[in-house]
Amino acid sequence: MSGIKASAADRRDARFGYVLAAPSLTVLFLIILFPVLSALYTSLHEYTLIAPNFDIFTGFDNFRLALADAEFRHSAWLTIRFVIGVVLLEFVIGFGIALMLNKVERFKPIYYAILLCPLLMNPVIVGLIWRMFLHPNLGIVNYLLSTVGLGPVNWLGDTKIAIWTVIMVDIWHQVSFMIVLLLAGLASLPKEPYEAARVDGANAFQCFIHITLPMMRTVIIVTLLIRLIFAVKTYDLIYIMTRGGPGVATDLVSYFIYRTAFVGLNIGEASAMSIILLTAILGLTAYLYRYMRSIR
C-alpha cells in the first residue's frame, strides 16, 4: 500500500471521476445538506421572520427553551411510546403473518399483491380514507359496529382512543413492510437445519425458538431499526387525521415541530427541536449502519 504511488493514469481517472460526480454532488448539497445546515444555523440564533437578516446569535438558548418546554417533552415522550407501540405491534403481527405465508405455496403472488396495496398508498390518502371510515356518524366502521349492537366509538375525537386509532391506521398502512421483509428473510433461511432439528426431536415451537429466531436475528434487527427510524418521523397521518388532537393527545414530535414553526412562528426553537430529532434519528441510523456492516 504505502510505497506504491498512484500512476498518472490512476490520478487522471480519479480526477475524471470527481468531475463526473460533481453535478449530482452539487444538487445533493443544495437540496439536502443546505437546508440541514440552515436549520442548524437558525437553531443557534434568535430568528424573526419579518427581519430575516438581523439574526442574533443566542448560542444554545433555543435548545434550553425547547427542552424546558412541557409541550415538547410531552410530544417527545408520546412519540417514544407511539414508536415502540407501533413497531412492536407491527413486528408481532407481521412476523405472525410472515410465518403463515411462508408455508403457503398456492396463490402466493396474490397474497403478496394484496399485502402490498396499503404500502403503495400515499400516507395522505391513507389518512383521508381512514378519516372517512372512522367518522363518528357517517363512517362505515361505526355502522358495522352498530349492526352488532356496539358503538358508536368516537375514534378520533376521544383523547383516550385517538392515539390508538392512529396506531391502528399506521399498522394497517405499514405492517406489510414488516411482512415483506420478514418473509424474504424466512424464505432465505436454509431448510436443512430444520430437517436436522426434526431428526433431533424438536417440535414446531422448539424449531421456532431454537432455529428460526436465532437464524432470523439479523433480519429482525434490521427490519425493526428501519421501521423505528421511519416511525419516529410520522407526520402525514397526524396532519390529516387529528392535527395532534384532540388537545395534544396525538401531538407527535414531527407535527409539534411543524406547529411551533409555522403556527407559533417560533422558528428558532422549532429548528432546535428539529436538530434534536435529527440527532436521535441519526443515532438510530448510525447504529443500523454499524450493525449492517458488522454482519458478514
Added chain:
Amino acid sequence: MAGIELRNISKVYGNAVLAVDDVSLEIKDGEFMIFLGPSGCGKSTTLRMIGGLESISKGDLLIGGKRMNDVDPADRDIAIVFQNYALYPHMTVAGNLGFGLKLRGFDRAEIDRRIRAISDMLGIQPLLDRKPGQLSGGQRQRVALGRALVREPKAFLLDEPLSNLDAKLRAAMRTELIKLHHKVGTTIVHVTHDQIEAMTMGQRICIMKDGRIVQVGAPLEVYRNPVNTFVAGFLASPPMNLVAGRLEGEGQGTLKAVVGAASLPIPDAFRAAYAARSGSEVIVGLRPEDFHQSPMGDRSSPASVVVVAVELLGPEVILVAELGGTGGPEIMARMPRDFMARPGAMLQLHYDLTQMHLFDAASGTALSRPQLA
C-alpha cells in the same frame, strides 16, 4: 441397533414425479449399505423416507421389525448426516452436538459426558466453542458426524456426506468412516454417486437407476457379475468397455464374439450358456484391466488394436485404442505405468477371455452364464 427393511416402497412427489418405484431391500443389523446411482435416481428420496423426512407413498418401512411409515423422525431413533452438513449455524459445536440430547431431556452431566467422548473420538475437542462458520469443510463434516453419533441411534443415514470435501480429505474420511463402523457396529446406509466410495466402503452396494433397484450385492460380486450394461458401465473407472458385436459359430472352439475385425472365442466354461444365442447381436463387455501385454495361456486371446491416445496417470497408463484395427470400436485398456506407444501404432494385446461379459443388444441385460467367483 436394528435392521431396516423396505417392502415395495414407492414415492410420488406432489408434481407427480415417480421418484422411487417399488423398491424392496433388506438391510441387515449392523450392515454398511451403500446406495449408489447417478444423480436424480432416487437415492436421497429413499434415504429420506427411511429417515422420516419424506412421507412414503406406497409400501412398508420396517426398522427393527416394527412398521415405521407414520412414525415421527425423532421417534425412529435414527440419525441423518446431510450432504451440506446442516449444522445449526448459530450454535457452537458443543451446542450442535448437544441439541438433540437436550431436547430429549438428558441431564447436563450426561450431555457433557457424551459430547466429550464423541469429540475425543473425532478429534474435534478444540473446536467445541466455535461456530460452524469458523470451521473448515472437513471439520464441519466431523461435527455433523458427531451430532449423529452422540445420540447413539439404531442406524445412521448418510446422504453424500463426503461429496463436498476435496479429493484428499474425502479419501481420508472414507477410511475414517470405515473405522467408525468397525468401532460402533451400527447399521449405516450411505448414499453416494461415487463408485470408488461404493466399492471401498460398503459391505453391500445397492445400485439404483430411475427410482428402481438395479442390483444389490457385495462390491466385488457386483463388479464381477454386473446384471446389465448400466451397472457394467457405472462401476469402476475407467468402466467396462461396451462394444456392439455378434455371437457367431457353434461347438467347441468355434463359438466366438465378433467385434468389428476382432473375434474373441468364448471359453468352454460359458459355451453351453451362450450357444443358444449364436447368430444374435450382443453387447460385449471388456474390462480395461483385462487387457494384457503378454498371453495368459489358453485363458487369453490375442487382440490387435490401433493406438489412439495414451493417458499417463502415474501409477498406471490408460490406453485408448481402436479394437481390431483402424475404424474399429474405441476401447480403453489399463496398462502398467511403464507402457509407451505412439498414436497410430498397431499393437497386439491379449484379452482375458474368462472376464468377458455378454449383454443382450436390445435390453442390455447380461446373458446368463455360470457366475464367476
